[in-house]
Amino acid sequence: MKERKNVWGNAGCELPDGKLCNVCCVLAEVELVGESPKPAFSPCQYLGENGEGCVIHKGLRSKMCSDWHCSSVGTNFSREIISGALALGSVTDDEARNALENLMGDMESSSLVEEKMAGIKAEASRLFNRINKTI
Ligand code: SF4
Numbered sequence: 001m002k003e004r005k006n007v008w009g010n011a012g013c014e015l016p017d018g019k020l021c022n023v024c025c026v027l028a029e030v031e032l033v034g035e036s037p038k039p040a041f042s043p044c045q046y047l048g049e050n051g052e053g054c055v056i057h058k059g060l061r062s063k064m065c066s067d068w069h070c071s072s073v074g075t076n077f078s079r080e081i082i083s084g085a086l087a088l089g090s091v092t093d094d095e096a097r098n099a100l101e102n103l104m105g106d107m108e109s110s111s112l113v114e115e116k117m118a119g120i121k122a123e124a125s126r127l128f129n130r131i132n133k134t135i
């Protein structure tokens with residue numbers, strides 16, 4: 001089966017620097033098996049320390065966790081993932097801009113990319129405050 005490319009253009013959950021992304025495990029409300037859902041804008045309790053990713057054995061994750069991947073979400077949520085990664089300090093501005101350019105395609109003008117990038121950075125600032133209220 002062909003490997004799905006994530007928001008960063010990489011396989012699986014790899015960030016541009018090769019580390020694990022984990023952004024959706026912070027931003028999204030997520031169903032957990034036998035527990036209340038993980039709230040949105042809050043790091044999942046099952047994220048390991050030092051960026052090691054989910055520590056639950058794959059077979060014990062909820063269907064939502066097993067099935068979901070950012071390769072199949074729309075543009076708006078992809079942009080939120082980029083904002084979330086900036087808010088979490090997981091990517092640099094240049095890495096965020098590259099992901100945005102890939103999302104928008106080659107036909108878009110550089111001024112439109114910069115306009116969208118400004119929106120992504122403003123959203124990252126809002127998300128930073130929201131996430132840090134819950135930590
Ligand atoms: S947003 Fe989620 S599915 Fe996409 S690369 Fe990041 S951790 Fe993986």
Ligand code: SF4
Pocket residue numbers: 024025030032038044045046047053054055056061062065
């Ligand atoms: S259970 Fe694992 S995959 Fe699911 S949200 Fe938590 S850390 Fe992410």
